[in-house]
Structure formats: C-alpha cells, structure tokens
Amino acid sequence: MIVLGVDPGLSLTGWGLVQTGSGDNVALLNYGCIKTKPSQKLGERLKEVHNCLRTVIQRYTPEILAIEELFFSKEARTVAAVCQARGVILLSAALENLPVCEYNPRHVKIALTGYGSADKNQIQQMVKTFLKLTEIPKPDDAADALAIAICHAHTSRSPLNIR
C-alpha cells in the first residue's frame, strides 16, 4: 500500500510517500514541500498547492491520504491560513477519489515513538529510523508529512497495537 502523508500550510505544505512492506516495514518513496510566496495572491497560492498535490497524487497513485486532525490552539490567523490550505488539500484528494484518514497529533506521536508527548526531534529521529535514512528529511514540514504517513501505515496494520 502506498500512503501519502500531508502536513498542510499556506506557505509550506509538506508531503511524504511511503510504501508499506511486511510487518512494520515502511519504505520511503519520495517527499517534498510545496512552497508559496506571501507576495502571491491567495487564490494563486492555493492553486499552486492544489496543482502540485494533484501532480503527486496522479504520479504515485497512493491508496490513502493521511493528514492530522485540526487543532485549535494556534493563533487564529494561522489557523485560518492553514484551514484554507487544508480545504484545498481535501478537495484535491476528493477530486482524485482518494480516501482521507485523519489522525490526532497525539496519536501520531504515540504511533512513532510510543510516547504521546514526544517532541519534534524525537519524531524526526523515528522517521529517519523507520525509513532507514542517513539523515532526517528536510524541511520539517516534509518530515512531519512522512511521520503521518508512517503513522497510518502502522495503525492500519495493527489498530489495537499502536506502538
């Protein structure tokens, strides 16, 4: 199964693709980051997110898009920007008939580290370990997207046995 993880944002949307294998094995397929400039019009920025993500979906034909659930602790203006990008990402998936699975941020941390309060670095180290990489993927948004993809790969295999 190919899983596409996405970490939505207006300036930076991270994406990461993993292929599941036997057991908890996951292999990296590709990852990247969609960058848009604040100097562009909002509609153009959203179009860039949509077009780039659609290209990724069409090229790799993943079976599922995994994304974090919304949380509301951030500053309102940030939430608004993220949510506009998130709406476009969910639309891009729907237009390609790609199912979406949402994960609580705490669930992602537990799935990767076994610890619900793990910090960013611990998550990134586990992304590196699971994908047998020599370095942590950059930027952070791409590593976060891969973390969500790995979370889905593990959770969908053994939903009652989350690490």
Add this chain to the structure above:
Amino acid sequence: MIVLGVDPGLSLTGWGLVQTGSGDNVALLNYGCIKTKPSQKLGERLKEVHNCLRTVIQRYTPEILAIEELFFSKEARTVAAVCQARGVILLSAALENLPVCEYNPRHVKIALTGYGSADKNQIQQMVKTFLKLTEIPKPDDAADALAIAICHAHTSRSPLNIR
C-alpha cells in the same frame, strides 16, 4: 459588469449574481445556495462547493468574485469550517482565472445602508430595494452574498463616495 458575491460556509455557501447598470443601478441575475450535509465526508462536501461554484462561474462568466474578508471573532471550530470552504472557493475562482475582491464586513454594511453597524434585517431590506425585488431573497446566505455583490458594484464605481 457581472459581479458574483459569495458568502462561504461548509453547510451553506450563498452566492448571488448582479449586473451593474448606469449610476448605482444593479440588476439581479440569479442567486442560490450550495448546501452540503454533515453526514457527507468533508472532502465530498468541499467537492460539492467547488463543483457548484465552478458551474455558476462557467455559466455566467462574472468579471469579479466579491467575498468578505476573514474575521476571527467566531468560535474556532466554525472559523475552521468556514476557512476550509473559503479556501476551496478562492481556488475555484483562481482555476477559472476569476479575480477576487475582499471586503471588510463593516465596509459592506456602509456600502448598503450608509451605517457601519447596520443589522442583518437592514442589510436585507436594502438588498431587496436595490434589486427591486418584492421579497427578501432566501436563505440569509444568498441575501448576504447579494449584499457583497452590490457592495462591490457600488464601491468599484465610486470608491470615494461610499453610501
């Protein structure tokens, strides 16, 4: 000039089309409401908003889409839902190369009633008057969308002489 006003929402997105004439004259072309059900998946709801709005844009080929600026006083969950729909609406416009103009809610009130603290009923009465209708358009979301369209029609004609 044909102006498309949009009042974004996840459950209800209102839209209204007006045609500008001489002076402050504006004529109603059409209006409606895109309804989506909470029982549908979020991506499907956003796809419905996108597809319906795209059909309206392609059918009437407006020259501008007018929409209210974001404001952040509402409950966070409502803001998140509205923003996801808003992102899709701005994307739909961008995909059709339709420019977008954003208006402060207070600006819309002043443009229609001359009074920045006008209530919903006063706005709706002015929508009815400007468009020479016998009744207030229903639902409220469609009337709000027509108010934004009328606001743009008047503001773009005489930006220094807002009523």
